[in-house]
Amino acid sequence: MIDNLITALGAEFVQLSLTPIVIGILGAVACALPGNFLLLRRQALIGDAISHVVLPGIVAAFLVTGTITAVPMMIGAGCAAIVAVILIEIVKRLGRVEPGAAMGLVFTTLFAAGVLFLEMTDTSSVHIDVQHALLGNLESLIWFDAEGWQSLLDPVALATLPPQLPRLAVVLVGIVLFITLFWKELKISTFDAAFAEAIGIRTRVLGFALVVVTAIAAVAAFDAVGSIIVIAMFVCPPAAARLMTNQLGRQIGWSVALAVISAVLGYVFAGYGPGWFGSPYAVSAAGMIATISGIVLLLACLFGPQRKRTGQRAEA
Amino acid sequence: MSFLDYFINALFLQAGYNSALVAVGAGLLGLAGGGAGAFIFLRKRALVSDAISHATLPGVGIAFMLMVALGGDGRWLPGLIIGSAISSGIGLLMVEWITRQTRLTEDAAIGAVLSVFFGLGIVLLTIIQTMSSGRQAGLENFLLGSTAGMLISEATTIAIAGALATAFVFMLRRPMTLVAFDPEYAATTGINVRHIDLAMMGLALIVTVIGLKIVGLILIVALLIIPPVTARFWTNQVGPMIGIAAAIGGLAGYIGAVFSAAAASLPTGPIIVLVAFGFFVFSALFSPLRGGLASALRHWRFQRRVHRRQGLLALARREPIYDGFTLRILRQSGMIRPDGVATLRGKTASQKAAHDEARWAMARRILPDDSAIERYDGLTPIEDMMTQDQIDEIDRVIAEQTGAPA
Numbered sequence: 001m002i003d004n005l006i007t008a009l010g011a012e013f014v015q016l017s018l019t020p021i022v023i024g025i026l027g028a029v030a031c032a033l034p035g036n037f038l039l040l041r042r043q044a045l046i047g048d049a050i051s052h053v054v055l056p057g058i059v060a061a062f063l064v065t066g067t068i069t070a071v072p073m074m075i076g077a078g079c080a081a082i083v084a085v086i087l088i089e090i091v092k093r094l095g096r097v098e099p100g101a102a103m104g105l106v107f108t109t110l111f112a113a114g115v116l117f118l119e120m121t122d123t124s125s126v127h128i129d130v131q132h133a134l135l136g137n138l139e140s141l142i143w144f145d146a147e148g149w150q151s152l153l154d155p156v157a158l159a160t161l162p163p164q165l166p167r168l169a170v171v172l173v174g175i176v177l178f179i180t181l182f183w184k185e186l187k188i189s190t191f192d193a194a195f196a197e198a199i200g201i202r203t204r205v206l207g208f209a210l211v212v213v214t215a216i217a218a219v220a221a222f223d224a225v226g227s228i229i230v231i232a233m234f235v236c237p238p239a240a241a242r243l244m245t246n247q248l249g250r251q252i253g254w255s256v257a258l259a260v261i262s263a264v265l266g267y268v269f270a271g272y273g274p275g276w277f278g279s280p281y282a283v284s285a286a287g288m289i290a291t292i293s294g295i296v297l298l299l300a301c302l303f304g305p306q307r308k309r310t311g312q313r314a315e316a
Numbered sequence: 317m318s319f320l321d322y323f324i325n326a327l328f329l330q331a332g333y334n335s336a337l338v339a340v341g342a343g344l345l346g347l348a349g350g351g352a353g354a355f356i357f358l359r360k361r362a363l364v365s366d367a368i369s370h371a372t373l374p375g376v377g378i379a380f381m382l383m384v385a386l387g388g389d390g391r392w393l394p395g396l397i398i399g400s401a402i403s404s405g406i407g408l409l410m411v412e413w414i415t416r417q418t419r420l421t422e423d424a425a426i427g428a429v430l431s432v433f434f435g436l437g438i439v440l441l442t443i444i445q446t447m448s449s450g451r452q453a454g455l456e457n458f459l460l461g462s463t464a465g466m467l468i469s470e471a472t473t474i475a476i477a478g479a480l481a482t483a484f485v486f487m488l489r490r491p492m493t494l495v496a497f498d499p500e501y502a503a504t505t506g507i508n509v510r511h512i513d514l515a516m517m518g519l520a521l522i523v524t525v526i527g528l529k530i531v532g533l534i535l536i537v538a539l540l541i542i543p544p545v546t547a548r549f550w551t552n553q554v555g556p557m558i559g560i561a562a563a564i565g566g567l568a569g570y571i572g573a574v575f576s577a578a579a580a581s582l583p584t585g586p587i588i589v590l591v592a593f594g595f596f597v598f599s600a601l602f603s604p605l606r607g608g609l610a611s612a613l614r615h616w617r618f619q620r621r622v623h624r625r626q627g628l629l630a631l632a633r634r635e636p637i638y639d640g641f642t643l644r645i646l647r648q649s650g651m652i653r654p655d656g657v658a659t660l661r662g663k664t665a666s667q668k669a670a671h672d673e674a675r676w677a678m679a680r681r682i683l684p685d686d687s688a689i690e691r692y693d694g695l696t697p698i699e700d701m702m703t704q705d706q707i708d709e710i711d712r713v714i715a716e717q718t719g720a721p722a
Binding site (some may be wrong): 008037042043044045047048052059091094095096098100101102103105108109111112113115116118120121150196228229231232234235236239242243265270276279282283284286287288289290291303304306307308309310 | 358360361362363365366413414417418419420421424427428430431432433434436437438439441442443446460534535537538541542544545548549581583585586587589590593596600606608658680705
């Protein structure tokens with residue numbers, strides 16, 4: 001058993017599994033953090049809308065620049081997310097419709113446009129397709145030059161880390177900074193927008209900033225892990241955390257912990273789970289991580305200490 | 317044959333059996349989607365259908381695996397439809413359960429169900445890809461829809477299910493309307509709101525599962541959302557709105573399918589969605605009721621009336637006017653000369669405006685509860701909003717107060 005564990009965590013683990021796990025964790029946490037505020041502001045589906053419009057964004061970036069390098073793609077996706085948020089606002093005002101319908105209208109249209117552009121232009125030679133956008137390629141983010149744990153201290157090997165890892169790390173630091181710097185403002189405007197306005201917090205600007213941060217998290221994570229994890233991590237860990245505690249600080253702590261658990265367990269089950277049933281193939285890690293986060297949420301719905309609304313009695 | 321010729325041929329079902337089949341199927345699907353979507357839109361639960369559509373994927377996977385395990389062809393459409401209906405039904409019940417049993421709001425429940433079911437579905441698809449048995453090709457087509465090589469049996473299934481859904485919409489239209497507008501009142505009339513809500517979503521579910529093949533599960537929700545939002549621009553009444561939504565959905569489905577038949581390499585689902593969006597943009601701009609142009613025109617007219625009225629009142633009080641827009645309007649309508657002095661016409665109009673203003677001021681004092689006072693926009697002449705008797709009374713009181721003979 002111990003021997004198994006040591007081989008499991010040996011050089012091969014560092015080379016093949018360490019970076020995907022770390023990237024999965026970083027992506028999950030980067031999405032779960034802003035997800036907490038979106039959840040409390042009843043904007044949980046903004047994450048859903050944003051991750052749908054990432055596809056037209058990268059297609060547009062490809063059409064403009066003709067390359068598939070990461071930076072223009074991320075800029076394109078970020079712009080698409082912001083355009084989508086503005087369009088949603090316009091449709092909401094113009095049509096005087098509920099936000100859900102406006103969102104559904106905008107993101108399906110943009111997604112359809114993205115798919116169509118993709119099909120119409122000759123992108124068969126390059127590596128973007130709808131499946132990739134949805135599923136990411138977590139499993140392929142391996143660290144070729146690693147020879148074992150000692151490679152973590154070797155600058156030459158470190159330089160060959162998949163670029164998604166440092167990128168996500170930077171984004172995560174940015175998100176943590178945003179939340180700590182504006183902690184008070186975010187907290188007040190989330191729970192009592194009118195009061196926040198009264199004491200001089202610019203709630204609309206802050207709300208837009210939150211959406212931009214969400215978009216950045218979605219775009220950075222999407223590149224590595226695909227849209228499914230992004231949507232799942234925006235909603236599931238914060239929702240489960242919401243059922244565990246009544247305090248925002250603790251809720252965020254819980255959500256980070258649950259996101260990490262989902263990412264690690266999901267990756268392990270996807271990579272090694274089928275082997276336990278005698279199948280030589282791995283299943284989609286992105287899908288498995290989303291599934292695990294759903295199971296975590298289900299457990300919280302059944303047993304979370306704060307799962308009821310205030311004043312709602314347990315049904316007999 | 318040019319693209320346009322082909323498009324026109326296909327539009328009139330002359331472009332071959334298969335594309336006609338697909339076009340009619342997509343039209344029926346859009347019809348049912350628009351009609352069912354109208355109620356969901358009025359109930360303000362548009363995105364619940366997004367959860368339903370994403371939740372179909374595990375069902376597709378499991379149905380495929382079961383059918384292969386039983387020795388059949390995994391791609392048999394009715395089987396896949398039943399599987400997807402079961403799993404999206406479970407997804408729908410999960411959304412309801414989470415919203416009712418926990419403190420989480422509906423949008424969180426939608427997001428959770430949508431992403432988790434979709435993730436599970438992807439896991440199942442990757443398992444299917446590794447299965448040695450079964451003709452696994454083609455399940456990914458359910459993500460974005462594909463009409464190439466559609467079988468007659470599949471088209472018939474879609475057509476029958478579409479007709480069924482339309483019939484259900486027709487049968488349940490009254491209780492669904494009531495629940496959409498006033499659930500509390502509906503409950504007091506003995507309607508089980510929860511059952512009607514579930515029926516409404518059940519309709520969305522039917523549309524979703526039959527739309528999987530043509531539009532795909534990511535975009536099918538557009539057929540439930542865009543037509544009603546578009547129809548809302550044209551009417552304020554439920555009956556017409558449902559009709560218009562169904563018509564827009566049907567047209568979008570039909571035209572989109574025809575278009576993609578004419579340009580064979582393009583996927584059908586996205587084109588149908590973009591055609592529907594085209595209807596939306598047209599309506600948002602040109603609808604006389606709530607469209608952007610009509611609103612802008614109304615605003616512009618109102619602004620002119622306000623400036624004209626205020627300018628005339630200023631003339632009557634012999635106050636100088638500084639506002640450029642007011643001056644321009646007065647000059648254009650010949651009320652003042654270029655040097656700002658009132659013309660004869662301007663004097664008459666300004667006296668009339670001042671008189672009207674005085675009558676309104678008196679009306680507010682002696683008839684404060686009259687409905688005309690409530691509705692007064694500060695611009696309409698009093699003759700248009702009150703009866704002659706009322707105006708005579710107002711004039712009498714004004715004359716009494718100023719001491720002049722009545």
